[in-house]
Amino acid sequence: MKYIVIFLFASIVSSAQITKEQLNIMPWPQNITLSEGSFLLTKNFKVNITGAPNERIFQGATNFLRRLDGRTGQFIQQGFITALNEVPNAQLQINCVRAGKIDLYEDESYMLDITANKITINATTDVGALHALETLLQLVQNNNNSFYFPVSKISDFPRFTWRGLMIDGARHFMPIDVIKRNLDGMAAVKMNVFHWHLVDDQGWRIEMKKHPKLIQMASDGNYYTQEEIKSVVKYASDRGILVVPELDVPGHGSAILTAYPEIGSKVVNLNLNTGEKGQQFTQVLSYSVERNAGIFTPTLDPSNPKTYQLLNEFLDEICPLFPGKYFHIGGDENEGKDWDSNPKIQEFKKKHQLANNHELQTYFTMQLIPMLKKHGKVLMGWEEIMTKNMSKDAIIHSWKGANEGKPAGKSLVDAAKGGYKTVLSNGYYIDLVLGVEEHYTVDPMPKNSSLTDEEKRRILGGEATMWSELVSPETIDSRIWPRTAAIAERFWSNENVTDIKSMRKRLNVISFRLEELGLTHLKNKERLLRNISNNQKSDALLDLSNVCEPLKGYTRNKGGTEYQMYSPLTLFADVCTPDASDAVGFNEAVTNYLNSKTNENQIAVANYLNKWVRMDKDLLVLSNNAPLVQPLLPLSKSLSDLSEQLLLKISNKQGLDDSSLYGLLEKCNSKDYADVELAVYNSLRKLVQAKL
């Protein structure tokens, strides 16, 4: 049956005119018109470049060819593109007016014109042309024996100038190849800002030639060499992406203070009556790299001149590695506990007439502005830096929301009204492992706000944040992708592009296509399942993973201490992802069935329920030789038990009484097993509650 459906669909594709709804472009372009006909891809396909672009377009067009032939198996004859106007008669003509700058507000627009025998890309800059090539790759269609592009015209440009992704390389170190493949992913969905969180309590990750103690004492040997950083900046620049480094101060300071305890705020109490004085002194002055997740007290001492001297030296070494104009200094989650209990710091506050810790932090942050300005850089920080005396040159990164007891995005509006440029991340915390819809429906531009046009222009865009407390290099891609592609659409496309069903359909295809960039979100799931099953062949474990999602928010790592930074992230919860595929499918099936109790709709629901009964039996067998399967059995059994009852219910056969049925249902709502939850719970409840 499944195959027949595919067959019919394929026939339609190969014979009929394609419609916009069939295209899987993401982000959706600003303007697109389709016409009849198609451009057939053959091995004679060649690219020619004209105009005055930056030479990154040569490598970009070469990469485009390799992705195109890798995907289609065509032996495209053109090898490396290294100069302008190499093949004047090429079928694909790219013309750029000038070299693009890797900066905000650059012209990233493009026009893409596909006719039956010629494709033309016109763009002001090579950055725009690179976007056009990504669109073109998303336009590849096929019938049963060939690949083609639909005749069409696209004119496209971004809605926001800041379309960012942050990766935290501090909590779990993320090697260069992880960063680079994610830059490829970003470019594929037209994102243009890579925010690199490089320092936190759990590690200092930047090679420092003049202050080697930072890597010797606070990196566990896991750091980016300066050459590696430069190679990432180049790799990003080649893809039109700006790199914004982050050195998080004055809080999140455990790593820095492990190397330089003398600039910490912790009180050195020499008046204690217990212990030998020398011992006490050493003990109080020591910090260590943090192994847990959470908010910790180690904080730089804003009253100590050495703090500024060292930070100045650090910045003198770090800034030249990053040619971009923006530098993120963190500034978040400083609770000031060590400030409050340090008499010297209290004295400093009085002397400088700083009413509270906020003003003290402002004092601290203001000292960094000239250090950065010297290198031509603008300071950016998390919203905590926005206090009354903060320079209007600073960019405010809005991140707090309901989780932190604040109205979502309030600081964004406050910043815009207060004269600050600002970027929104609240709503885009992809490490919360929420469903894609939760992020897709958040817009960087607040609705119904009373912002003036000028204030609106201060909202630069948005940024997805991938904190790495609970991801390893092996799993991080599956937390970033595919959801970040939908977020990228929010940042690029027209605000009216909001259809969830269309987004989900396109996202499935984009997710598959992202694999060709080396992203591991799909294939590492298979590898981790092999380990959990102890290399036994079975679909049961996969079936369970397709209805389970990791515990949401930060509830998986209870108290931040269950998982140390070296704890295994190869577990079932690491395999599961938001938007569990069968949960999405089952929800549709249940909705359809409850709307219309046709035989077909009933079968669709029963197929899922039967699958889960079978799954539980198979898992039990599997578990006999797979210890890692044991913790999953209770959840699987709950689902199976309820499925059996629901099968009886939908066939109008006698099952358990209502109270027992609800008892089974609540077992399916458990969060006690294997750090996952059943994503089908809501749909199951609908079935339990339904009068059939």
Place this chain on the structure above:
Amino acid sequence: MKYIVIFLFASIVSSAQITKEQLNIMPWPQNITLSEGSFLLTKNFKVNITGAPNERIFQGATNFLRRLDGRTGQFIQQGFITALNEVPNAQLQINCVRAGKIDLYEDESYMLDITANKITINATTDVGALHALETLLQLVQNNNNSFYFPVSKISDFPRFTWRGLMIDGARHFMPIDVIKRNLDGMAAVKMNVFHWHLVDDQGWRIEMKKHPKLIQMASDGNYYTQEEIKSVVKYASDRGILVVPELDVPGHGSAILTAYPEIGSKVVNLNLNTGEKGQQFTQVLSYSVERNAGIFTPTLDPSNPKTYQLLNEFLDEICPLFPGKYFHIGGDENEGKDWDSNPKIQEFKKKHQLANNHELQTYFTMQLIPMLKKHGKVLMGWEEIMTKNMSKDAIIHSWKGANEGKPAGKSLVDAAKGGYKTVLSNGYYIDLVLGVEEHYTVDPMPKNSSLTDEEKRRILGGEATMWSELVSPETIDSRIWPRTAAIAERFWSNENVTDIKSMRKRLNVISFRLEELGLTHLKNKERLLRNISNNQKSDALLDLSNVCEPLKGYTRNKGGTEYQMYSPLTLFADVCTPDASDAVGFNEAVTNYLNSKTNENQIAVANYLNKWVRMDKDLLVLSNNAPLVQPLLPLSKSLSDLSEQLLLKISNKQGLDDSSLYGLLEKCNSKDYADVELAVYNSLRKLVQAKL
């Protein structure tokens, strides 16, 4: 039925004493004794290190812990090991007498003693201790709910001191992460020499600060920076692996001569009557980076002093990057065509009384010896360098065999007898995509030879060679692994360890375990199949891939010109591997059935045949929306057609006449489709020929 078997097996594991046959160690240790009982793995497991090792053991033991907890899901509490004797009461005690050197002939032995509550590793060097940790990881057992080590004693050491893998980073550039994950794979099977082929006709891959033209003109931007090379050498050294770089001269010279045409041997003929003289001059002097595979004429000019001056300068820059004692200068496949046609070179030969091109090449090679000696390095070269005047200090790399019209390994014996140290690669050319048995049955020590003990000692060991004409970073792992693990066993274990069935059984488990190192041989197959199927779900394509193997030898790339170095390697032939899994299984089933025509044996055969009939139907449906499936259909149909007939035959039903049956069989022997062959052909023929 399958599950019941698993269940019984698991029960046995959990209750009965484990036997040697159940262990999946590879390479098999020299001595192992098993006793009753087991050591249970818990989160309290800790490691302590004593003695006087190199500090690489700290990182090695930390990596061991992470692999152990990643695999078992245990939240092992020990984080980073950074010093001696950190946990004196730890359950795993590692004692090393002294720091190991990364060199040949180092003591790599170890003793591993597992009792019910303590594990002890004793080794002369940390390198031996690293091997012990790999053995320990291979010893992990499980029952239904826990992981344990069997009580046992192992004493182990290598048979050969050179257990090498060569990776060709020149034909297809292999980025650093490819190299590093393969070094992890090597360490896991106790290999100790990484031979890095860095220069060939298709590219120069070493960053050269004093001669930047080499990378600017002859690398297409794909090269290893000097820092990357150093990081690879360090990474290898941390795993007990010596790196031997190769700069292939005087043949295979297209890349070098693209940058420095003035040291090429090609004739500059100014006396031609056609063409404009100036044009002619320029044209003759130019070389270009080669895009095809094969043996090419560009060769360095041995009569030109500038050749030696440049090589000396190259070596002065390259040698310090590699602290190891050995340097491979290639020396293979120089046909001397350009030498023969160059009057200046002919004159030079006469002047220096060099009778032929062999002697001329010897002259050339001898000039390199002092250049290398200056850096403390010994010259190694492919067997062509072994001519009568070659220094006895050179190491001879034996590679020719039947393919090259020579008796296999003849040069190895000649070298040993001639006073040269020597390494065998003939028989270990894994790029030929032959079955593992072909390599496993080749021993570096020739049987029935008349070598004296002293001569035998000159045979240092063997080396698997992974040439990269037809592999990409995405597919190379699947050409190296798992077969190289069996080759590693040949180099390490006792010569009597030759049981094929045992090797195959263990290799399957080792292959699965190698995934935890990031090797992609299993998971990239799934990703490439997704692309070929156009993301349609179906087992049919996987089923076909499990009976097909890529065309063997160098027959896939006809004439070396069908695939350019930038042609797609994402095709069905790239997905298929030697030792196709269902071909191995089917062969067993057919053998069993023909030996004993029980109902059970017949069902086993019929299951395969039915699967292939179903597969063909499903593939046909799949192909409606997947152009890359089209080329596979003829082969699938041939297999299906014959399977249908064989199903009739084994159930004693009337099918086609013999002649038609043989016709169908021969269609299954085709090599005309999709660059693959059906690996089940021989078993199918047995069934066709059998009198039932």
